[in-house]
Amino acid sequence: MTAPFQDRVNTALVAIALAGLGVGLALSLTGRAWAADAVWIAGVLPVLAALLVEIVRSLRAGEVGLDIVAALSMTAALVFGETLAAAVVALMYSGGTFLETFAEGRARREMSALLARVPRTATRHRNGALDEVPLEEIEPGDLLLIRQGDVAPVDGTLASARAVLDLSALTGESLPARLEREAEVMSGATNAGEAFDLRATRRAADSTYAGIVRLVEAAQKSKAPMARLADRYSLAFLVVTVVLATAAWWFTGDPIRAVAVLVVATPCPLILAVPVALVAGLSRAAHFGVLIKGAKPLEALARINTLILDKTGTLTDGRPKIVSIERHGTLDENEVLYYAAALDQASKHPIAQAIVADARTRGMNLPVPEDLVETAGEGVAGTVDGRRVVVGGIGFVTRQAAPPDWDRHIREPGSVIVAVSVDGVLAGHLALADALREGTADLLAGLRENGIERILLATGDRRAVAEAVTEGLGLDAVRSDLSPDQKVLLVLSERKNGPVMMVGDGVNDAPALAAADVGVAMGARGAAASAEAADVVLLVDHLNRLLPGLEVARGARRIAVESVVAGIGLSIAGMIAAAFGYLTPVQGALLQEVIDVAVILNALRALKITPRAEPSAPNAKGQGQ
Incomplete structure (x- = not known):
């Protein structure tokens, strides 16, 4: 049964139970008792039928829950003519189920977003022209054009001289990878440099990205289910309820006492207090x-x-950030950054963008570079303020400038070195890294x-x-x-x-x-x-x-447990009173309502949970302060 359909069923059951109870009370007050009984029965039967279906499904799955107590109480009340009590129980049970369904919402959705990121078409070289073809038509050996910003649709090998790929979505590596001809390219990688040609080696269904989708689906199916908090207490409470109800009937010969015990037991705090506390916890967590x-x-x-x-x-x-700037000539550190950032304005490379962002953060006014020549994946050359500037990898820059003793420069793990030369002289280098x-x-x-x-x-x-x-x-x-x-x-x-x-x-x-x-x-x-x-x-x-x-999750669960313990204690006391004849089924139902209200009010304390380490609250758009 799908979640949307289940939501509609639960909503309908609450509406039926509420309408049945309300109309029945109105008829009873006007003296038409027989009609009131009929309406109450009509309001209870759909809830009871849905409950029995759920019990069968749970038993087949090897689970025993409080649904059995609710079914017993409604059935016994109807059999022995306590239709009003049955109607009250039906409304409270369906209301509790509806609330729990609302709390869970749609916790699991299809992996549509993952699949949507995979391109549905690819640009293929064919007979000297470019054709846009569906992904399913790509065969191993096909030559594809991967434009800047495109996601590689299939696994393949690089058919161009070089390429710059953003692999962060696949491997977690934050810094772009520079690949040479014949290097392997994984599907799902994003082209962070100039357009390149890719020789397909696998079909789309057999490629890396499709494999990740299958892994997600398999992991979700194999994920060990976490038992609900209520279920972990339900078996013991079920045993206590049945024993008390059976003993009251056995020793007194009055079946109404057993009905009263069952009615007091349902809907118990396990059905209401837990979802209320958890819904409040969900709301409170969203606040942060x-x-x-x-x-x-x-x-x-x-x-x-x-x-x-x-x-x-x-x-x-x-995102890579500048962690150090080292000078090698007459320019100071700010001047090295100035020339590098001014030239890198012309590049879309993530490293270049990081350098420009850092310079602007420091308040630098960057001039427009001229005579630009960018070598994809290696660096940029051009003119800044009339001076010839080259920015890029160490090899790229030092081929055009007289290098100092590079052996003394230690490259830290995880860092990227960007060299800067000005007028044919190596001016310095910038080290960028993905920091904590x-x-x-x-x-x-x-x-x-x-x-x-x-x-x-x-x-x-x-x-x-x-x-x-x-x-x-x-x-x-x-x-x-x-x-x-x-x-x-x-x-x-x-x-x-x-x-x-x-x-x-x-x-x-x-x-x-x-x-x-x-x-x-x-x-x-x-x-x-x-x-x-x-x-x-x-x-x-x-x-x-x-x-x-x-902290909110643990606080909400603690409050839920407190509500359950207090509520069960009061319920058991009421059940004992009913067993000794001090409560009728209707009185028992009303007493249980008082207990339910008390535990619900206690559960709502989860809305006031204040973490010890409280960050700034998000604004209306969900962004941090």
Whole structure:
């Protein structure tokens, strides 16, 4: 049964039960008792029928829940003529089910966003012309044109001299890769440089990107279900209810006492308090920019004790930044940056854009460069303020300028060196790297204080880069050079230590997010595929939102448990009173309503949860302050 259809069914059942109870009460007040009984029965039967279907489905799945108590109470009330009590129970049960369905929403959706990113057509060379053909028609050996900004539709080899590819969505590597002729190109990679030709080696269905889609779907199907909080208490409560009802009938010979016991037991706080507290927790988490896709993920989030983090775009900012500028001639550091940024205005390369952004952040007024010549993937040459400037890779620049002793310059892991020459002399170089997000160490410490026992890094990046970036963070393990399926295996292997949360932002993270007990996606700049596969989406581009989200989830679950314990205690007291004849079925139903209202009010305290480490609240558009 699909989620939209189930939503409509639950809404209809609430409406029927409410209408039946209301119309029946009106008829009863006008003295038409027989008509009131008929209307109450008519309002109860659809709810009872839907309930029996759900019980059969649950029993086939090996689950025993409180639905049985509700079915017993409604059935017994109808059999022994307590139609008003049955109508009250039907309304409260259908209302509780509706509320829980609302809390969960559509926690799982189709992977439409992931598939939408794959181009539906490709530009193919054929008989000296370019044809736009459907993806399904591409065969191994076909020569394709990949324009700037295009996504490679199939796996292949580079047929042009060189290409610059953004692989961040596939491997997690934040810095563009420079490939030479005959190098392998993975489908899903984005062309970050000039247009190039790609020789297809696989069909679209057999390529890397399609494989990631299948991994996500398989991981979602194999994901271990997390039992609802209510279900974990239901069996014991069911036994207590049946024993009390049977004993009351057995020792007194009055079946009405058994009916009263069953009515007092349903709808119990397990049906109402839990979804209310969790819905309130979902609302409160959203206040801090944390979208949790339903009550089950919130419950699971509250029980997490192992955290696996992706690196690029998650633990790090995902965008290269200048970490140092070194001069080699007479120009100072600002002048080196000035000439490099002025020339790089003409390039769309991500590294060039980062250099320009840094210069503008420092308030530099950059002139318009002239006589531009860009060599894709290597560098740019041109004139700035009448001086000849060359910016690019070390080899590209030093071929045109007399280099100093480069042996003394150490290249740090994970960094990119951009050399700058002015008038044929090497003026200096800039080092760019993908740095840790600000406050990462404090965030990880806060997570450990909130019960996270193990924190690991899982990245497709090289080990030297991963270790350099995470030095001093005190991680329990660093796993590098991981493919998407290896990330899934890591998630599954860590389950031996308890429930696992995975945080990522790229397409390559989507299968692991789907496989984890709780998958968390960086939603502001992350791939749509990871947001679809995840249970939790951080709506602002700040990993520090994870901490208040965790605190809210644990606070909401704690309040739900408190409401359940208090409510069950009061319900059992009412059941005992009913067993001894102090409560009629209708009185029992009304008493249970009072208990329900009390536990619901207590559950709503989750709306007031205030995390200890509260970040600035998101504004109306969901962006951080």
